[in-house]
Amino acid sequence: MKRRVFLQKFGALSLGVTSVVTSLSACQVAKKKYRKLAVNAENELVVSRSLFEYHNYVLLDHPVEDYPIYLAKIVGNNFEALLMRCTHQQCTTEAKEGYIVCPCHGAKFEANGRVLQGPAILNLQKFSIRTDENNIYVFIG
Numbered sequence: 001m002k003r004r005v006f007l008q009k010f011g012a013l014s015l016g017v018t019s020v021v022t023s024l025s026a027c028q029v030a031k032k033k034y035r036k037l038a039v040n041a042e043n044e045l046v047v048s049r050s051l052f053e054y055h056n057y058v059l060l061d062h063p064v065e066d067y068p069i070y071l072a073k074i075v076g077n078n079f080e081a082l083l084m085r086c087t088h089q090q091c092t093t094e095a096k097e098g099y100i101v102c103p104c105h106g107a108k109f110e111a112n113g114r115v116l117q118g119p120a121i122l123n124l125q126k127f128s129i130r131t132d133e134n135n136i137y138v139f140i141g
């Protein structure tokens with residue numbers, strides 16, 4: 001095999017492998033980003049408190065909606081669960097440490113869902129939650 005042909009074939013092969021690896025990595029990141037949890041008989045997502053050992057919030061996959069749920073430890077033992085659908089034009093918002101931002105037009109929300117900065121004027125939708133010593137239960141309706 002001539003050098004040029006070898007380089008062309010090897011180059012294409014390595015590009016393909018790189019693409020597959022990159023795609024797999026992206027999937028893994030996406031899976032990590034939104035935790036898929038089972039829904040209990042009361043139609044609640046059951047979230048272990050242990051997830052908050054090192055982080056102040058987790059992003060949960062909503063089993064029905066196209067938007068994830070932001071579950072944050074606010075102060076002490078208080079939690080807030082919010083649908084990450086911007087109230088301006090329904091873009092998926094992004095969680096930051098202590099607040100939520102919309103990448104579409106820049107709206108900002110507090111970790112409790114209140115609008116900090118427009119153009120959104122309505123707070124993020126909240127979910128009812130209850131807690132016990134081991135878990136946080138997010139009622140998804």
Ligand code: FES
Nearest residue numbers: 086088089102105
């Ligand atoms: S859709 Fe979020 S700010 Fe416009």
